[in-house]
Amino acid sequence: MPTMTTPPSLKNSDLLTLSTLDASQIEELFLTAATTKRDITPFRRALDGKTIILLFEKPSLSTRVTFEVGPGKMGAKTIFFDHSKERVGAREAVKDYGRNLERWVDAIVARVFSQDVLEELAAHCNVPVINALSDSFHTCQALADYFTL
Numbered sequence: 001m002p003t004m005t006t007p008p009s010l011k012n013s014d015l016l017t018l019s020t021l022d023a024s025q026i027e028e029l030f031l032t033a034a035t036t037k038r039d040i041t042p043f044r045r046a047l048d049g050k051t052i053i054l055l056f057e058k059p060s061l062s063t064r065v066t067f068e069v070g071p072g073k074m075g076a077k078t079i080f081f082d083h084s085k086e087r088v089g090a091r092e093a094v095k096d097y098g099r100n101l102e103r104w105v106d107a108i109v110a111r112v113f114s115q116d117v118l119e120e121l122a123a124h125c126n127v128p129v130i131n132a133l134s135d136s137f138h139t140c141q142a143l144a145d146y147f148t149l
Contacts, residue, residue, distance in 0.1 A: 014122045014129045016115075017137050030147050040073055047076035050106040054132075055097075057083045057112045063132050063140075067109050079105070088117050098125030110134075 010025055021029075036043050052071050054064065068078045088097060088110070094117055101108055102125035110118055110129060115136035122129040131139040 012128055015139055016118050016122060016129065016131045018139055018142055026143070026146075029143065033147055043074050045075045047071055047074040050076040051079065051104070052076050052107045052109060053079045053081055053101060053105045055081050055083055055088055055108060055110040055112070056132075057087050058133060059084060060111060060133070063111055067132060076106075083112075088112055088121070094120040095124035097121060098123070098129075101125060102127045 010021075010029070014020070018026075050071070052067070054067050056064065064080065068080065071078055088094060098108075098121045105127060107128045107130065108121065108125070109132050110121065111132040112118060112134050115131075115134040118129060118131050118134055131137055133141070
């Protein structure tokens with residue numbers, strides 16, 4: 001008789017590309033998304049006390065609202081940091097951003113021009129980095145599109 005296995009946890013993991021997820025993790029994400037969409041009440045305090053920074057080099061209405069409202073409905077505080085005038089890493093090194101931000105926030109959502117910036121940021125900090133768009137991947141949008149289908 002086959003046994004059910006629990007997918008590897010995504011807790012405290014970066015989400016930079018879909019290639020880092022296996023089928024069971026995607027299935028678990030979609031199950032959680034469907035459950036939350038049906039009734040968010042059990043998740044209202046899931047992110048209590050957490051702070052998420054939104055680093056946006058590129059403007060977006062839907063991505064910004066999604067990443068502010070969603071975590072907010074689950075108890076998190078979000079901080080929007082507009083980087084449209086100066087790219088991440090222009091004033092100080094990307095690794096310094098990562099090392100500093102990990103001291104203050106619980107996750108980083110980044111919408112940037114370069115996938116390399118995301119990779120470097122994730123390599124130099126110990127909080128999850130989520131790709132909200134780069135020149136190579138639109139990871140969360142791809143998941144949302146696939147979930148919708």
